[in-house]
Amino acid sequence: MGNFRTELGVGLFMLAGLACLFYLAVSLGDFQPFGSARYPLEARFVSSSGLKPGAFVEVGGVRVGRVTAIELDPETYESRVHLELDPEVRLQEDAIASIRTEGIIGDKFIKITPGGSDAILAPGDTMFETESSISLEELISKYIFESDN
Amino acid sequence: MSDGGLRGGPLSTPVAGLGRFGLYLALLAPHLLRPWRQPGAVLRQLHFIGARSVTVIAVAGGFVGMVVALQFHDTLVRFGAVGMLGAAVVLSLIRELAPVLTALIVIGRVGSAMCAEMGIMRSDNQVDALECMAIDPYGYLLAPRFIATLIAVPLLTALFNVVGIGGGWFVGVVMFDISGGAYFSAMADSVLGRDVAMDVVKSLVFALVIVWICTGKGFLMHLAARPAFGAEGVSRTTTEAVVAASITVLFADYIISALML
Numbered sequence: 508m509g510n511f512r513t514e515l516g517v518g519l520f521m522l523a524g525l526a527c528l529f530y531l532a533v534s535l536g537d538f539q540p541f542g543s544a545r546y547p548l549e550a551r552f553v554s555s556s557g558l559k560p561g562a563f564v565e566v567g568g569v570r571v572g573r574v575t576a577i578e579l580d581p582e583t584y585e586s587r588v589h590l591e592l593d594p595e596v597r598l599q600e601d602a603i604a605s606i607r608t609e610g611i612i613g614d615k616f617i618k619i620t621p622g623g624s625d626a627i628l629a630p631g632d633t634m635f636e637t638e639s640s641i642s643l644e645e646l647i648s649k650y651i652f653e654s655d656n
Numbered sequence: 657m658s659d660g661g662l663r664g665g666p667l668s669t670p671v672a673g674l675g676r677f678g679l680y681l682a683l684l685a686p687h688l689l690r691p692w693r694q695p696g697a698v699l700r701q702l703h704f705i706g707a708r709s710v711t712v713i714a715v716a717g718g719f720v721g722m723v724v725a726l727q728f729h730d731t732l733v734r735f736g737a738v739g740m741l742g743a744a745v746v747l748s749l750i751r752e753l754a755p756v757l758t759a760l761i762v763i764g765r766v767g768s769a770m771c772a773e774m775g776i777m778r779s780d781n782q783v784d785a786l787e788c789m790a791i792d793p794y795g796y797l798l799a800p801r802f803i804a805t806l807i808a809v810p811l812l813t814a815l816f817n818v819v820g821i822g823g824g825w826f827v828g829v830v831m832f833d834i835s836g837g838a839y840f841s842a843m844a845d846s847v848l849g850r851d852v853a854m855d856v857v858k859s860l861v862f863a864l865v866i867v868w869i870c871t872g873k874g875f876l877m878h879l880a881a882r883p884a885f886g887a888e889g890v891s892r893t894t895t896e897a898v899v900a901a902s903i904t905v906l907f908a909d910y911i912i913s914a915l916m917l
Contacts (some may be wrong), residue, residue, distance in 0.1 A: 520707035524811025527818040531855070535746065535847040558795045561848055614845075 545572055545591035546630035550604040550617070554639040557615040558606055564617045566570055571596045574617065590617065598634070600626040605638035615640060631652035662879060669881070673678030676879060680872050687792075687799035697800035703800075705766045710815065716761055717754070717816035721823025725746055729832055738832070742839035743846035744815075745824035750847060750855045752909070754816040759905045760860035762809055763898055767870035770801055771897040774874025775890035783875070798875065802867050809863035810856055817855065854916045861912060863903045873897035 562570040570584055570593035580587050592598070601622030606615055628634065662676055662683075691698065728744040774797070777783050783793050821843070827832045877884045877893045884893045 513699060516707040517699055517702045519783065520702070520710055520808075521811060523710070523806075524706070524814055527814035528856075531750065531814055531817055531847075532849075532852050535750075535844055535852065561845075563845065 511575060545593055547575070548590045548592060548598070548630070548632060548634060550588045550590060550634040550637050551580070551583075552586045552604075552606065552637045552639045555588055555606060556640045556642065557608075558588065558617070558640065559615070562614060564592060564619060566596060566598075566619045566621065567618075571619075577588060588617070598622075598628045599624040600628055601636055602628070602634065603636040603638065604634050606640040608641070637651050662876065673881065676876060677868070677872050680876060681868060684798055684802065685795050687795040688802055691799075691803045693795065694800050698803050700873075701800050701804030702808055704769075705762070706806050709762060709765055709808070709812055710744075712761055712765060713758060713812045714819045715814050716757060717819035718823040720753055720757060720816075721749060721820030721825075722827045724753065724820070725824035725827035729828060729834075738828075738834050739838045740842055741828045741834055741841035742824070745828070746821055746843045746847055747822075747851065749817050749820045751913070754813050754820060754907050755855055755862060756905065757822035758809065758813045758816045758859065759866060760811065760902060763861075763866050763870070763905070764902045766805070767901050768894050768898050770867070771870040771874040771894045772890055773817050774871050775877045775884070775893050776874075778875060778877050779884075779886055779890060792912060793875075797890060798871055801871055802864075805867035806860065806863045809866070810859040813855060813859035834910050850916070854912070857916065858909065858912050861908050862905050865908055866901050869901040869904060870897045873900070 549570060558574060558575055560574050562574045563570045564574065572590055574588055575591050576589040578587050578589075579585075588604075590604075598619060599622035601624040603620040603622065605618050605620070607618045608615055622636070662679055665688070675708060687693070723743050725741060728741055728748075729738060732738050732740055732744065783797070786793050786796060825836070829836045829841050873893050873896060874890075877889060880893070884890070
């Protein structure tokens with residue numbers, strides 16, 4: 508029966524190891540083997556400074572999605588931010604996407620304020636109502652130089 | 657001598673030694689493409705390398721997770737940022753500590769044993785005896801060890817990570833009263849797919865380094881610049897293999913981090 512116990516031990520070890528690997532990849536690493544149920548949206552910002560792929564998207568303080576990619580539009584020099592949102596979250600056409608900071612030195616995230624329009628954004632649509640990142644340095648320098656005058 | 661036609665001896669230089677290890681891997685590679693040839697041998701090696709390392713990996717992972725959480729808590733609490741504890745623990749574990757420490761533990765527990773086993777077989781001419789029976793020692797002795805190590809080390813690393821996260825949770829949430837939700841959400845927010853990929857790549861590379869150097873040192877013991885025979889030779893070769901494998905793992909760790917960050 509020695510051979511059977513070896514097989515059982517190896518089987519248990521491999522099950523435990525694969526379970527750990529699966530937990531790391533799926534639960535922590537956002538790896539989705541079966542495809543994501545979330546739907547894509549795009550938002551255009553004058554500046555998305557400090558925002559990173561993987562940043563979360565909030566509506567009313569609840570996390571409903573994340574940023575998948577950020578790229579520059581070479582024609583308008585705007586930042587095109589690709590988002591993915593949970594399917595049950597339906598946003599109006601005039602919903603406002605703003606880039607906010609978690610605390611003072613925390614990570615940037617996107618806060619979405621619902622709008623009042625009847626038209627609902629379909630998957631792949633673009634949000635044009637946006638507020639760019641607020642740069643603390645710019646605010647401070649503005650305050651210093653304006654008070655000089 | 658049944659060494660795949662490799663030649664060494666007293667005139668061997670370090671460069672020739674490196675080339676010999678390269679040829680050793682090249683001679684072995686075709687056997688790694690047919691991993692189902694000896695399921696029984698692979699299973700026995702998996703039991704030795706993987707299943708029986710679980711306890712030491714779990715204990716080490718738990719304590720490493722706990723001490724990392726303790727150290728980071730002491731620093732983060734000064735900045736009022738203990739909410740970041742989960743992120744700090746998981747990133748240090750997944751990117752660096754788990755792959756490296758698992759590799760070092762496996763070198764100590766398994767690599768030394770494999771090197772000594774190969775060395776004694778070489779020293780007793782058992783490898784030549786295999787060849788007399790027309791059994792290729794590369795396929796029969798070495799391939800199962802390579803395959804089992806390449807499977808077991810990534811799984812052990814994943815286990816180290818998860819137990820370490822549990823250890824960090826114990827110190828952060830149970831001892832220091834951080835919210836459990838904050839610990840796990842900071843963790844999920846900070847880890848990207850890239851970090852998990854780095855963890856897996858590192859553990860696979862380390863597995864190859866461990867089994868390559870440790871079995872190679874023992875198997876090619878008689879070809880070294882100072883040819884090793886008998887008990888003293890096996891002891892010296894095993895020491896050299898453990899040192900070389902540990903240094904190579906740390907060196908490879910730096911290279912992979914530099915490439916993937």
